Ligand SMILES: NC(=O)c1ccc[n+]([C@@H]2O[C@H](COP(=O)([O-])OP(=O)(O)OC[C@H]3O[C@@H](n4cnc5c(N)ncnc54)[C@H](O)[C@@H]3O)[C@@H](O)[C@H]2O)c1
């Protein structure tokens with residue numbers, strides 16, 4: 001196991017990464033003040049892992065209230081959030097009751113938001129069970145639910161007390177979900193670490209075969225970069241925006257097709273290629289660079305051709321992006337491979353990208 | 363006009379108190395970064411004051427989006443909150459759009475919560491239009507909505523950029539609402555300022571006649587005490603809990619009768635008398651002290667006899683209080699008149715209070 005530390009102005013928390021961590025109540029106990037926890041998961045993950053964790057906690061004399069939610073991005077809504085509140089109140093959970101998120105990014109984002117709002121702030125713990133959640137959503141304190149008019153539109157910044165990323169939990173993860181997680185891993189290489197991109201090109205096969213050493217290294221490297229960026233800019237006033245590489249395009253794909261049609265990671269992957277293509281048209285990347293982005297996505301088993309939403313719909317959907325400022329959409333682009341920047345894009349360039357070679361021809 | 367300053371670890375904001383402030387766009391402009399605001403009010407307050415404020419802002423070139431919500435504590439719900447989000451997204455409001463709350467505590471609490479959650483945090487401004495909101499809810503950053511199982515159960519701490527309390531707006535405030543606000547004013551005297559309690563006893567008539575000088579002094583003194591306490595303890599880990607004098611009992615009254623039957627301030631007033639009675643039974647207040655509490659509440663036009671919810675219901679409702687810790691209800695009681703403390707109460711004393719002389723005999 002290795003432990004990273006995320007240090008912020010008001011708090012600081014450990015991120016434990018390794019194997020055989022799910023039964024390790026000792027990693028959680030220092031962060032559970034009152035001996036009552038709500039263990040929140042979904043109908044897919046709970047049957048696999050909830051009982052183990054519950055037992056480990058109950059062995060330590062902790063009162064565990066399991067809450068099992070429906071599975072899927074479609075359920076990342078107020079209604080599901082309210083199921084958490086209902087259960088917490090029915091079980092008389094207090095402001096000191098710790099909420100534990102056991103699941104992927106959907107569970108993590110919702111449980112984090114619920115914890116932030118329950119009696120104006122209950123402690124919470126992240127136990128991410130997808131690669132995507134381990135490398136991205138469980139770290140950094142972004143929480144949210146979706147709104148019909150935009151993804152993750154309603155949420156707050158709220159940090160967990162500890163993150164435990166156990167590679168063993170990925171054994172049961174479907175291949176498609178693993179690939180989606182790899183998109184966010186690739187993102188770290190593209191936006192800030194060219195050497196890591198090289199390592200990924202060499203080790204993609206091992207990652208897709210769920211080699212634990214390789215996965216562990218990828219998660220560590222990703223989390224270290226995320227922790228570093230978040231510690232500089234917790235509330236995304238500046239550099240943290242770079243972590244949204246591929247996300248402005250990606251969110252439009254997710255919303256345009258209906259949340260859950262493409263996986264978040266898939267949409268981000270295809271979105272990164274559109275960002276790369278945009279960067280090329282603006283003169284910052286070479287054609288070889290763009291091809292390298294395309295190739296690593298393909299190696300990871302990710303789609304590279306975005307759906308044809310129609311330019312008007314693309315623009316409409318992207319205009320709801322949280323980075324929009326004074327009416328202008330702001331994109332994360334690549335300055336060079338391994339270095340990202342925020343920029344606006346001239347209308348004609350956008351038009352070209354959104355009707356270009358990386359958009360599906362119906 | 364006088365201006366108080368609330369200083370917190372991460373922020374600092376002015377509280378302007380005086381007359382003829384509604385048209386003073388100059389007080390708001392320094393706190394509006396992007397020239398777009400959502401002006402949020404309700405069906406009662408909007409017809410009275412929204413046009414004035416809107417005009418003042420539009421004269422400064424600000425794009426104003428009015429959002430008018432249904433009126434009442436019954437509507438302090440997720441559904442109403444969602445009406446705000448719907449409107450913000452339909453009008454393409456950005457993370458930088460400023461939300462202005464123009465109304466009483468219900469509007470202030472909901473708009474604050476909406477601002478906290480909209481795209482993970484939009485700026486917001488409080489323009490309180492009830493006495494209660496001016497002396498209490500608009501200051502300090504508590505935001506919330508209600509849950510069927512408990513009042514203000516879902517919310518966050520989120521501070522406004524500026525608070526503007528204009529005494530002139532109270533001209534239209536119904537008498538009963540004025541009295542409810544006076545309950546929170548009296549609270550400040552009881553919990554921490556005996557001299558102010560004396561001043562209130564002398565000036566209650568002027569306050570109820572809406573004498574602007576008297577109101578202004580009461581609001582200033584109340585806000586100054588609140589600002590002082592909040593600046594010591596923003597997130598209510600300690601001293602801030604004292605501001606909940608009367609509220610554990612009061613919230614049970616509100617929930618027990620159905621939100622909106624008694625006004626919040628009325629419930630808090632009657633709750634303070636129950637807290638005083640409890641303090642007497644515990645040997646801290648004299649009978650004369652309790653009578654003094656009763657008398658000032660009567661002077662303010664407030665009910666002093668709480669409904670008979672039945673002991674079991676009282677306890678059940680109070681067990682949902684946010685101050686509950688390890689299953690024990692914690693009350694704010696009076697150590698002496700003018701000094702509050704947090705304590706637990708033996709079951710038999712509680713029983714006695716909840717069936718005693720300040721409970722209505724059916
Ligand atoms: N907060 C952030 O900073 C942040 C960052 C990136 C993404 N996100 C959010 O994360 C979400 C996507 O997360 P995700 O990709 O983890 O999706 P997810 O949570 O929907 O999980 C994907 C699927 O895998 C299942 N699953 C989870 N763990 C499993 C396991 N160990 N074995 C078998 N099946 C398992 C889930 O039940 C689900 O069906 C999106 O809503 C996105 O907005 C948030």
Ligand SMILES: NC(=O)c1ccc[n+]([C@@H]2O[C@H](COP(=O)([O-])OP(=O)(O)OC[C@H]3O[C@@H](n4cnc5c(N)ncnc54)[C@H](O)[C@@H]3O)[C@@H](O)[C@H]2O)c1
Pocket residue numbers: 404406407410433434435438465466467468469471491492493494495498499500501502503504505514531532533534535536539542626627
């Ligand atoms: N956030 C906090 O710290 C805090 C503190 C105390 C109370 N609160 C909350 O505040 C709420 C109570 O606030 P409230 O007493 O202001 O209630 P309110 O907002 O419901 O206002 C009372 C009534 O007066 C009307 N009104 C408001 N201003 C008026 C005006 N100038 N002229 C005529 N009518 C006017 C309103 O439309 C409403 O019908 C409760 O929900 C309570 O939980 C919050």
Ligand SMILES: [Zn+2]
Pocket residue numbers: 136184247264268
């Ligand atoms: Zn992402």
Ligand SMILES: [Zn+2]
Pocket residue numbers: 498546609626630
């Ligand atoms: Zn109150």
